[in-house]
Amino acid sequence: MVDRTVDRFGGRSLINRRHFLRGSGLLVGGLAAATSVATTSARPAWRSFAALGARQSADTPTPGGTMTWAQELDPVSLDPHTTSNFSAVQAIEHVYQSLTMYDESLNVVPSLAESWEMPNDTTYIMHLRQGVKWHDDSDFTADDVKYSLERLLAPETAGPYATWFNAIKTIDIVDPQTVQFNLDAPFAPLLANFAAMRGSSIIKKDAAENSNLQLEAIGTGPFKMTEYVPESHFTLTKNENYWEEGFPYVDEVTFKILVEEDARVAALRSDQIQYAYLTVEGAERLAGEGNVSVMRSPKAWLVAHFMNTFREPFTDVRVRQAVSLAVNRQEVIDKAVGGAGVLSGPMPTGHQDWFIPVESLPYQQDLERAKALLAEAGLEDGFKTTITCSPQYPEFVAASVVLQQQLAQIG
Incomplete structure (x- = not known):
């Protein structure tokens, strides 16, 4: 069984979730699609x-x-x-699996890891499921887990989701069915990141070479x-x-x-x-x-726009807040996907106390306040920026067009 005496996601929240929403560079478009x-x-x-x-x-x-x-x-x-x-x-x-997975209610549950424990905030001991076979009928072991994560984190792999797991600094094989992750700091989303299947698939040892x-x-x-x-x-x-x-x-x-x-x-x-x-x-x-x-x-499908907080003017929290206040998220849903979506926060339900119920989300459109914040940031005449989106899915483009139109209202 999972050790219930500690946070299943690996530690303590170091930042208030509502403060996170106010100051982050995440502009949730609200398309948790139907x-x-x-x-x-x-x-x-x-x-x-x-x-x-x-x-x-x-x-x-x-x-x-x-x-x-x-x-x-x-x-x-x-x-x-x-x-x-x-x-x-x-x-x-x-075809592939990870150490954890989501159940139908988006809770993180065991997968290739049958259970885990945390002797402290920076150590995960994962007990692997016994009797699991690869599709070539060989045995699944801790060697496969260590190989997979070390390949993902290797700079030469250039894994786009490596940052989801770079809190892991070393990996120890305790025995063929037990692996230990040693983190450099508490990292709450680790188990949820494994469940998301973004870079977290466990592959057979030496698969890339063979x-x-x-x-x-x-x-x-x-x-x-x-x-x-x-x-x-x-x-x-x-x-x-x-x-x-x-x-x-x-x-x-x-x-x-x-x-x-x-x-x-x-x-x-x-x-x-x-x-x-x-x-x-x-x-x-x-x-x-x-x-x-x-x-x-x-559908567990979140459409969101992210602001690059390393690039001006988005380094200024007032600019990010102004952009958020300029957006009518329900209008994005109505126009981009014909209303076939629901407003959502940035965290799925499986993230325990980070999740905010839809009725409690702090989103609201306030164009006058948005203009005032831009003026405070020295941008009373507005600024130009580029919205980059993938053309692969129509809702990405449609949501970006609606967002462009809404932002034009504040300069």
């Missing part, structure tokens, strides 16, 4: 799943079968330590990566030796790379695929289709 998922119900293996999702049926899903799903973007690379794009995480998140991690993936997860054809598709096959009893249900899933929503809608209508992520507009186009069920549910 997902629209369209599924066809023509194949028996999928029908039960679709019925459960759409009508809360009491029927027991039948294990087995194959499905074809759509993925919006190509993974580009399967290397979990060097890639930063979300589409890569979508491809590998059921295989092409951009195109191959041997993990411990519920599915094996049996084929990856860049810009076309990848196929996941059931791991018969997976450690979580009863999972996975499906024997095989092929993900077709369909970048354009028109292509995803057409493939659903013709039963070429059985699942796709859709925008609000795409979901409306399929409303009333007899063989397609459109399901909506909250």
